[in-house]
Amino acid sequence: VTPSRGPRAERGEIAARILSAARTSFATNGFVGSTLRSIAHDADVDPTLVSYYFGNKRGLLEAALDPPPGWLTAVATACAAPLRQRGRALTTTMARAWEDPDTAEFLRSTILTAVHEPVAMDRLRSTFTVYLLGAVATNLDDDERFFRAGLVASQFVGLALTRYIWQVGNLADVPIAKVIDAVAPTVQRYLSGKII
Amino acid sequence: VTPSRGPRAERGEIAARILSAARTSFATNGFVGSTLRSIAHDADVDPTLVSYYFGNKRGLLEAALDPPPGWLTAVATACAAPLRQRGRALTTTMARAWEDPDTAEFLRSTILTAVHEPVAMDRLRSTFTVYLLGAVATNLDDDERFFRAGLVASQFVGLALTRYIWQVGNLADVPIAKVIDAVAPTVQRYLSGKII
Numbered sequence A, B: 001v002t003p004s005r006g007p008r009a010e011r012g013e014i015a016a017r018i019l020s021a022a023r024t025s026f027a028t029n030g031f032v033g034s035t036l037r038s039i040a041h042d043a044d045v046d047p048t049l050v051s052y053y054f055g056n057k058r059g060l061l062e063a064a065l066d067p068p069p070g071w072l073t074a075v076a077t078a079c080a081a082p083l084r085q086r087g088r089a090l091t092t093t094m095a096r097a098w099e100d101p102d103t104a105e106f107l108r109s110t111i112l113t114a115v116h117e118p119v120a121m122d123r124l125r126s127t128f129t130v131y132l133l134g135a136v137a138t139n140l141d142d143d144e145r146f147f148r149a150g151l152v153a154s155q156f157v158g159l160a161l162t163r164y165i166w167q168v169g170n171l172a173d174v175p176i177a178k179v180i181d182a183v184a185p186t187v188q189r190y191l192s193g194k195i196i
Helices: A008-029 A036-043 A047-054 A057-064 A069-079 A083-099 A101-114 A118-135 A142-165 A176-192 B008-029 B036-043 B047-054 B057-064 B069-079 B083-099 B101-114 B118-135 B142-165 B176-192
Strands: none
Touching: A008 A036, A008 A047, A008 A057, A008 A101, A036 A047, A036 A057, A047 A057, A057 A101, A057 A118, A069 A083, A069 A101, A069 A118, A083 A101, A083 A142, A083 A176, A101 A118, A101 A142, A118 A142, A142 A176, A142 B142, A142 B176, A176 B142, A176 B176, B008 B036, B008 B047, B008 B057, B008 B101, B036 B047, B036 B057, B047 B057, B057 B101, B057 B118, B069 B083, B069 B101, B069 B118, B083 B101, B083 B142, B083 B176, B101 B118, B101 B142, B118 B142, B142 B176
16 A cells, blocks of 8 residues: 555545544543554554554644544634624534534543543643633633633533533433523623623 | 551551552553552552452442542532522532542542543442432422533533643632632522523
8 A cells, every 4th residue: 555646535534534543542542552553453554554644653642632623613603703692602512513423523532531641631721722712701801811711611521521421410311402501601601791 | 467457547547548549540540550469559558458458459449439428428518508509508519629638539530530431430420410419409300400410510520620630721720719609600500590
């Protein structure tokens, strides 16, 4: 197999398959417990292809932590909603993200990998800073903006774990519209309401 | 060393040291990645003592997932507060729990272990059911009570991860009273307020 000669579409498909296997492996076995060889096996490709596309295991981790571009666009759009509607817009985007298989796989992998892997934790923190901080009302001092963005992050991370990963109580079975209705006012208050 | 001949206090102290080492090991290395031998080493005790006190690794995990009794009492007391003040009482108890080193170690270990270990996940789910469900207003149908308890869990788990484990933004540096002021109204609304 000479990957550089393959048609562009096929190369993209192989890289996507490797990324998907890597995300599952990092989430399940951690960074230390994952090997390029086992990921290649799970992706059903030759191990040399993994090195060819991603260099080493660290490069593969970095790529696995890149958010799907469509999701970033959706978050940016929600953050640009009028401040009064932004809580609902952001909550809807974050909840709906789990309905797209690629984004769900990315989110699940990032959260589970970040539990043990500092590199993933740092990426999660910086994604948080860049995106959620931009959603907070701007006429506030930095300390308060960081605090508010952190509160928003706490609700989204908690919802992700309890609904989509742990399936606590009946949270996983409640229709998404009901979850959004319940959580959006929380996020709105954290963004722009009274928190003291 | 013949543990059964040791004074009661000393035996308790050895068991506590083993439990503490086990909680750290399960959280960091997972259940599969932990061994009785390595835990004994970390606790600075003979491996036979670990088997003596806890049987096998599964027994040690079960013991590591037992909440400190003092914390359970505190949660039960908060759940018995008048409904209107219960959101603040519960938020205060959950936030203050991290100020006690033993309880913080238990919470951190349970959350991090539950990410990969189904036994820990099940225990976390049942602790949630027994305790948080009891905090929700009782004049509601079961589906709504489970949903509300799940929402409360989502905020507490999210706060635990973002403030105490990941230290997202400035959340870890914000005084605890400010965090409680910000989060208590969320928990109160999930317990007894309008969520639709």
